[in-house]
Amino acid sequence: MKQQYLTTEARRAELRAMAYADYLKTPEWIRRRFAHLxxxxxxxxxxxxxxxxxxxxxxxxxxxxxxxxxxxxxxxxCHKLFHERRKLAQSVNIQPQGMVK
Ligand SMILES: [Zn+2]
Ligand SMILES: [Zn+2]
Numbered sequence: 185m186k187q188q189y190l191t192t193e194a195r196r197a198e199l200r201a202m203a204y205a206d207y208l209k210t211p212e213w214i215r216r217r218f219a220h221l222x223x224x225x226x227x228x229x230x231x232x233x234x235x236x237x238x239x240x241x242x243x244x245x246x247x248x249x250x251x252x253x254x255x256x257x258x259x260x261x262c263h264k265l266f267h268e269r270r271k272l273a274q275s276v277n278i279q280p281q282g283m284v285k
Pocket of ligand 2: 240267
């Protein structure tokens with residue numbers, strides 16, 4: 185498989201069709217995850233912890249072409265909480281700076 189940085193329509197369809205666990209191993213995701221971590225300066229977006237960070241998908245709708253707001257950097261305890269309590273996840277609405285709805 186050729187590793188190219190441009191995500192084509194065909195490749196996006198492929199990314200969306202694969203199992204989530206497989207998607208997490210793709211170069212597309214690894215790059216996006218890294219860019220997102222850099223953008224939030226390696227801090228949990230809920231509690232500001234720099235430890236055990238994970239990039240959480242707020243929605244799986246755009247796998248392969250996620251928007252900034254589709255992703256949330258969380259430390260391990262916050263991530264666990266998000267998955268345990270989805271209501272809490274939905275009540276938190278974090279917007280990137282300068283973005284107004
Ligand atoms: Zn946290
Ligand atoms: Zn998650």
